[in-house]
Amino acid sequence: MRIFSCPSCGGEVNFSNTDCLACGQPLHFDIAVGDFVAAGADCTNRPAIGCNWVAGDSGLCWSCAMTRVIPETMEGENRLHWAKSETAKRRVLAQLGRWGWFTPADTGRLPVFRMLSEVTSDGPRDVVMAHGDGEITINVTEADVLERMERREELGEKLRTMIGHIRHEIAHFLFLRLCDAPDFLPAFRALMGDETADYAAALARHYDAGPPEGWGAAHVTPYASAHPHEDWAETLAHLLHLVDIIDCAVAAGWISAEAPAGYDAYAELDGQKVITLGADYAMGVNHINRSIGLGDIYPFVLTDGVRDKLAFVHGWLGAGPVSVPVSSDGTS
Incomplete structure (x- = not known):
């Protein structure tokens, strides 16, 4: 994520800031322009969850x-x-918005999105992260660091x-969009x-027997080897990890001949x-983390087979929604 400027005073602000630390101006991010704007109403959810996006006609932000x-x-x-x-969701949506999605x-x-918790007034409940026909379920309980580390x-x-x-x-939802x-x-x-192979049977096999021998030659994670749908989802998530790492590194001034000042990873066609x-930036940060006893931020090996899949996803994702025809009923 790049570093932004306050539309009022020009001071440096981060994507998650609700107010400018320099001048106190309330901040409102507008996904339509991909930046903070000078005028904008508060999202209805701003008091409850600190949403810093500009409100739409409904009172909620995009x-x-x-x-x-x-x-x-x-x-x-x-x-x-x-x-x-929701903070994590806004970051991912803003990232995909750089390509027009x-x-x-x-x-x-x-x-x-369905934001559900395992903690309810009726007692504990099971919540599974999932996607089904455009509806995404997120288990907010995993926003707790200790819960997530344990899992x-x-x-x-x-x-x-x-x-x-x-x-x-x-x-998973982008897969549906691209199928058109x-x-x-x-x-x-x-x-x-x-992808039409029996999904339930594939996952049962994965959780029972684990990934097949040699899975790392062409899969970014063991879970990616469970089924083509999971291969796509894991690979796309990792592409987004890598592009965001580049964007952050360049914004922080970590520049090179390959990524000079102002380099836009989202405009890169290669x-x-x-x-x-x-991968180079990630390995650099891994090296820095080790100097103070922290774990690697990106502990993965990108084999030639994995790189081919990442490049495939990049080609389709980077082309944006203009590459996908719109159906007569208005859906894609």
Whole structure:
């Protein structure tokens, strides 16, 4: 994510800031322009969850309007966890908006979110992160760092974050959007496999027996090897990780001949360059983290097979929604 400027005084502000630290000006991010704007009404959710996006006609901002179900805010830490989950969602939506996805100018179908908690007035409940026909369920309980770390250990995962969850589930919805492009499915199946294979059976096999031997040659994570749908979602989430890493590094002044000042990773057409740059920056931060005893921020190996899939996803995602025809009923 790039570093922004206050529209009032020009001071430096970050994407999550609700007010300018220099002049005190309330900040309002407008997804339509991809920047903070000088005039704008507060989102209805600003007092409750610190939403800093500009309100639309409904009183909610573009991001909050996509959330149709929220957790019971009076139970436990649900309000805080909802706020953290929405903050992660806004970041992912703003990132995809750099390519034109899910902005007001995108005439295709938009995702719908259900923000649910395991803590309810009726007692504990199971909540599974999932996507189904455009509806994305997010378990806000995982906004709790200790809960998330415990589950990461239980599942043997190298990385588990709320932003990662949202990137993964949105990736499933993006698959639906891209299926309307006539050349997408044949190319997808040639690289990632037949997505019509029994999904439930594939996941049961994965959780029972684990990933197949040699999974790392062509899959970014063990879970990606479970089914072509998960291969797509995991790969797309990792592409978003890498592009955001580049954007942050360049914004912080970590520049090079390959990524000079002002370099825009979202305008880069060469997918392999994006992958190499993202991996190089990530390895650099890994090296810095180790100097003070912290873990790697990106503990993954990008083999040639994985890079081919990342480049494939980059080609389709970077082209934006203009590459996907709109159906006669207005959906994509």
